[in-house]
Amino acid sequence: MAYLTQPDYVKYICSCGQLKPITSLYFCRHCLKIRCGFCICHEVDSHYCANCLENMPSSEARLKKNRCSSCFDCPSCFHTLSTRATMAQPRQTPQDPAGGDTKVESKQPKKMYYLSCFNCRWTSRDVGIPDQPVASGGWPERTNPFAARVNQLLDYYKAIALQEKQEKIERERKKFTIRGKYITLTDKTGLTGAMARNIAGLPSSDSSCSAIANFVPSQASAEVEELPEDYYTKEVNLNQITSMPQRLASPEWQPVSVSRLHPLAKLLSVKRSQRCRVCDHNLTKPEYNPGSIKFKIELLAYYHVPEVKIISHEPVKAGEKTALLLKLTNPTGHEMQIKLLQPEDLPPPEEKEEPKSIEKSLEKSLNLEKDTSSYKAIEREPQYSVTSRVTSPPTALTLAQRDDAAEYDDDAQHDTTE
Amino acid sequence: MALYEGIALIQEKQAVVLDLGTDYTKFGFTGEAAPRCIVRSEFWCAATRRYRRVHDYQTADELYDNLVHMLHLLYFRHVLVNPKERKVVVVESLLTPTLFRETLAKVLFTHYEVSGVVWADSPRLCALTLGTPVALIVSIGAKEAEVAAVVHSCVVLHAMESQPLGAHAIHAELRRLLDEDNDATLDLPDLVIEDIKVKTCFVGSRSRAQQWEAARAARDVQFACGERGRLRVSGATRERAAEVLFARDNELASLPDIVLQCIMRCPIDARRALAENVLVTGGTASLPGLRARLAQELRHLVTRPPYASRLHVREFKFHGAPAQDSAAAWLGGALLGAGEAGAARATPRDVYARARRLRDWRERLMADFSTVPEWDHMAAVLTCYVAYNNR
Ligand SMILES: [Zn+2]
Ligand SMILES: [Zn+2]
Ligand SMILES: [Zn+2]
Ligand SMILES: [Zn+2]
Numbered sequence: 001m002a003y004l005t006q007p008d009y010v011k012y013i014c015s016c017g018q019l020k021p022i023t024s025l026y027f028c029r030h031c032l033k034i035r036c037g038f039c040i041c042h043e044v045d046s047h048y049c050a051n052c053l054e055n056m057p058s059s060e061a062r063l064k065k066n067r068c069s070s071c072f073d074c075p076s077c078f079h080t081l082s083t084r085a086t087m088a089q090p091r092q093t094p095q096d097p098a099g100g101d102t103k104v105e106s107k108q109p110k111k112m113y114y115l116s117c118f119n120c121r122w123t124s125r126d127v128g129i130p131d132q133p134v135a136s137g138g139w140p141e142r143t144n145p146f147a148a149r150v151n152q153l154l155d156y157y158k159a160i161a162l163q164e165k166q167e168k169i170e171r172e173r174k175k176f177t178i179r180g181k182y183i184t185l186t187d188k189t190g191l192t193g194a195m196a197r198n199i200a201g202l203p204s205s206d207s208s209c210s211a212i213a214n215f216v217p218s219q220a221s222a223e224v225e226e227l228p229e230d231y232y233t234k235e236v237n238l239n240q241i242t243s244m245p246q247r248l249a250s251p252e253w254q255p256v257s258v259s260r261l262h263p264l265a266k267l268l269s270v271k272r273s274q275r276c277r278v279c280d281h282n283l284t285k286p287e288y289n290p291g292s293i294k295f296k297i298e299l300l301a302y303y304h305v306p307e308v309k310i311i312s313h314e315p316v317k318a319g320e321k322t323a324l325l326l327k328l329t330n331p332t333g334h335e336m337q338i339k340l341l342q343p344e345d346l347p348p349p350e351e352k353e354e355p356k357s358i359e360k361s362l363e364k365s366l367n368l369e370k371d372t373s374s375y376k377a378i379e380r381e382p383q384y385s386v387t388s389r390v391t392s393p394p395t396a397l398t399l400a401q402r403d404d405a406a407e408y409d410d411d412a413q414h415d416t417t418e
Numbered sequence: 419m420a421l422y423e424g425i426a427l428i429q430e431k432q433a434v435v436l437d438l439g440t441d442y443t444k445f446g447f448t449g450e451a452a453p454r455c456i457v458r459s460e461f462w463c464a465a466t467r468r469y470r471r472v473h474d475y476q477t478a479d480e481l482y483d484n485l486v487h488m489l490h491l492l493y494f495r496h497v498l499v500n501p502k503e504r505k506v507v508v509v510e511s512l513l514t515p516t517l518f519r520e521t522l523a524k525v526l527f528t529h530y531e532v533s534g535v536v537w538a539d540s541p542r543l544c545a546l547t548l549g550t551p552v553a554l555i556v557s558i559g560a561k562e563a564e565v566a567a568v569v570h571s572c573v574v575l576h577a578m579e580s581q582p583l584g585a586h587a588i589h590a591e592l593r594r595l596l597d598e599d600n601d602a603t604l605d606l607p608d609l610v611i612e613d614i615k616v617k618t619c620f621v622g623s624r625s626r627a628q629q630w631e632a633a634r635a636a637r638d639v640q641f642a643c644g645e646r647g648r649l650r651v652s653g654a655t656r657e658r659a660a661e662v663l664f665a666r667d668n669e670l671a672s673l674p675d676i677v678l679q680c681i682m683r684c685p686i687d688a689r690r691a692l693a694e695n696v697l698v699t700g701g702t703a704s705l706p707g708l709r710a711r712l713a714q715e716l717r718h719l720v721t722r723p724p725y726a727s728r729l730h731v732r733e734f735k736f737h738g739a740p741a742q743d744s745a746a747a748w749l750g751g752a753l754l755g756a757g758e759a760g761a762a763r764a765t766p767r768d769v770y771a772r773a774r775r776l777r778d779w780r781e782r783l784m785a786d787f788s789t790v791p792e793w794d795h796m797a798a799v800l801t802c803y804v805a806y807n808n809r
Contacts, residue, residue, distance in 0.1 A: 038483075041502070041531070043500050043502070044498060044499060044500050047498060061498070066454070066498045146451050146740035147451045149740035150741075150749065150752075150753075153546075153740070156549065157546070157753055157756070158756065216549075217548060217549040217551075218548035218549055218550055218737050218738070219737075220550075220694055220695050220735035222735050224709050224710045224713040224736055225709070225710060226707070226710040227622075227623070227710065231620065231636075231706070231707075232626070232633075232634065232635075232636045232637075232657075233634065233636070233637065234637065236618060236637060236639045238641065241616075241617045243616065243617070244612060244613065247616075248442070248456040251444075251452045251453050252742075253742075254704075254744075267496070269498075270494060
């Protein structure tokens with residue numbers, strides 16, 4: 001039994017030992033086992049924008065850094081921004097200082113667009129972003145202030161790695177036995193051996209790579225930016241300072257001042273498909289269309305495992321018997337035999353494979369065989385505390401198959417009730 | 419960047435870089451200039467109906483679950499890629515407890531089936547972002563301030579210093595001062611404290627801190643705080659909250675002290691270079707005025723005992739990393755993972771599957787440094803760190 005807003009009263013033990021309500025369980029039809037979100041494998045199926053419900057192929061999503069090109073979030077409150085249109089009257093729009101000066105050569109009123117948040121009233125005009133002549137896209141993109149330097153560093157380290165690789169091959173060929181201690185030390189630590197050699201003035205590579213030659217290490221300076229003297233006496237305007245979430249929403253810039261906030265291109269969402277780790281079959285596979293909430297494959301426990309509901313129970317008192325009324329529902333089209341067990345009768349989680357001998361695992365990895373033992377999700381003893389004991393009826397119960405007609409008949413009591 | 423991405427596509431999937439900080443997690447792709455997301459290291463726990471912090475754990479199992487949930491969030495909500503068959507660069511502090519590393523390895527390899535993990539310590543990664551052979555990394559994070567000297571891409575281990583002088587220390591002090599300002603036990607949630615800190619607090623100059631009474635106090639701020647109404651944040655509080663980092667006592671454990679001690683323990687010929695290549699990084703470093711104050715304190719303290727006679731360094735120079743303060747170590751990871759050398763250092767999954775445990779960094783360093791003559795001395799210091807780690 002599961003509710004939206006209440007705790008989960010009835011929990012099921014997944015094959016991995018986790019306790020979950022039936023609504024978050026799956027049933028693998030191939031292993032005939034209950035699975036849960038913890039012990040299955042999640043995979044990204046497709047990227048889409050949750051706002052405009054537009055699908056994006058994953059190669060495009062990668063290029064666009066998983067951001068929608070037409071939807072934006074408010075940098076102030078993270079609500080979705082709306083595009084608003086205005087008629088730009090050249091010269092006569094003093095309230096439009098940002099967009100007014102550049103593109104008003106033609107004296108005809110033009111439709112211009114800006115972004116606005118209906119939740120907190122932030123607009124793209126607040127921070128001086130000029131209005132755009134087209135409704136979607138075309139918003140100025142900012143580049144990371146450090147991008148150029150980071151690219152230099154990347155080129156530099158890549159060139160060094162390449163150089164080291166070449167040298168290594170060379171060395172191996174020459175059977176270069178006498179090596180300086182210095183080189184050994186840096187060589188062992190990997191990345192910056194060649195760099196250290198460069199700096200130490202040792203002969204660097206023959207392939208004078210421009211990336212290495214032109215690289216300038218960061219220059220330290222004795223000057224440290226101090227707080228301006230009026231910082232202490234200045235009135236603090238809290239509305240002008242961003243909060244941590246606002247800063248971290250754009251990790252590249254982390255603006256401190258509200259005037260530097262920029263619209264955030266909306267992060268895409270993904271549809272996930274889920275796979276049984278043991279047999280590799282899909283447990284769920286969503287439909288491609290972002291607007292659809294249906295699944296192509298949907299092996300939910302709800303459709304296969306009898307549902308248990310607590311209909312009523314008397315207050316439990318120490319040393320006394322009280323009545324507990326359970327309702328079991330068979331969701332399948334087949335008759336079902338059910339036996340109520342005590343916790344101690346529960347079969348223990350499957351014996352885990354003993355760590356194999358080295359030869360055996362080596363053999364396995366040589367065979368390039370999928371070593372499933374290391375993939376398996378952790379299985380644990382289920383954790384629950386028992387404060388009372390349920391005396392179960394000794395006989396097995398038979399649950400009749402689901403009766404589709406029952407759904408149309410209000411009074412019918414087709415479910416077997418115990 | 420575009421070219422690199424092209425290459426990555428052909429070669430293998432672009433690796434991800436994970437920096438699981440105490441308060442904030444930085445996550446993104448190698449070869450990029452900034453993390454894709456910086457989010458709080460916490461996730462929504464449906465069972466308890468509250469946010470759970472990844473670093474709050476009692477047992478290994480609990481930590482395992484926390485990490486599974488956190489990584490799920492990062493992979494499927496933020497960077498939107500399949501974790502499977504993709505390498506991970508893990509940015510870690512040298513003082514990361516072994517239990518945490520081992521559990522993270524287990525989660526990455528067995529739960530997410532990543533193809534390899536590169537373990538990289540943050541001081542060396544920070545040094546990578548500079549490209550200088552020698553760097554003194556002062557990293558002020560959530561819990562601790564760590565000072566480490568990186569000389570030719572080796573961390574001088576026995577010189578490493580660490581003190582609980584991070585954001586949490588500032589938060590505790592701010593809490594206390596706010597209670598004083600408002601004459602009440604406010605018991606504000608962490609997020610509100612942090613908000614007050616980032617919006618109002620700063621670090622005053624050394625001269626102001628010296629003649630605290632005489633200096634004209636900074637302006638008070640009325641901080642609107644939901645249903646509690648307005649809180650008074652006095653000018654003194656704004657300025658003094660971060661003073662805990664600079665408070666000196668007989669133990670000489672303030673932030674400038676540990677920086678100087680680190681330099682002092684380094685080989686004599688590296689000291690001057692270290693002092694002239696300081697990088698102050700970590701989220702707390704972005705507190706306005708902190709760098710300037712640290713520079714002033716260093717320049718002053720180095721002329722005083724016990725440093726004046728033993729440390730003949732008079733000049734301090736500071737670097738700026740090409741990244742936001744909180745993401746410098748992450749950027750180092752992104753640089754490391756992008757090169758082939760970095761990828762080659764990954765622990766592949768089959769190796770892990772066989773051994774089922776990681777080589778500890780102590781073991782790794784032992785293997786890497788065994789030719790270094792000072793090794794015996796370092797081994798002795800290492801034992802202290804082991805003790806520290808298990809504390
Ligand atoms: Zn499970
Ligand atoms: Zn969209
Ligand atoms: Zn808004
Ligand atoms: Zn299966």
